[in-house]
Amino acid sequence: MSTVPHSSDLLPVDEARALLRDHAISPTEQRVEIARVMFARHQHLSAEQILAQLVRHDSRVSKATVYNTLNLFAEKGLVREVLIDPAKLFYDSNLNPHHHLFHTDTGELEDVDPARVDLSDLPPLPEGKALQGVDVIIRVGRPRS
Incomplete structure (x- = not known):
């Protein structure tokens, strides 16, 4: 799921502009171009x-x-940093x-359904703290010789 889309897979310009406006982001030409790539589908992309x-x-x-825009998208809740x-x-x-499942040999990142990972026995949280989320990254690669 980390492959970059082909030109036919880009998000339409009007949808990219609307998405940015819906998240209180000024749709500059550069931001729209980045959004067209990033939001073409659910995917994991590096800058x-x-x-x-x-x-x-x-x-x-x-x-x-690109870096500044991705940081803005993360700040506004449009993307999740992994x-x-x-x-x-x-x-x-x-x-x-x-x-996530991360392939160390190819650099590919895949989604893993949370129902497939048992997190039923988490340690007690510090006093005055609330759980905000748990991010599990399972790293896989070729067996070591």
Whole structure:
């Protein structure tokens, strides 16, 4: 699910603009271009993957603009940040509760239905704290020799 969409899979411009306006984000040309890639379907994309897709479409969006826009999308609740390790951050357009399966050998990230992961025995929470969420990342790869 981490593949970048083909041009025919881009979100239509009017839908991208409406989505941004619905989340109180000014729909600048660059933000709309990024939204067209990110929200074409439920997917996990890194900033670099989005930038590569934009470059393929002759977009002039800078790397800094991609990062700033993705941070804004996360702040406004449009995407969920999935931190695989300190050097690997994906942006997930699927905001429904779910966990992830990360393929260490290919870099692919897949959704895992939360019903498939048993979290019934969590430790007690510190006093005055409420559970805000649990993110499970299951890492898989080729067996080590």
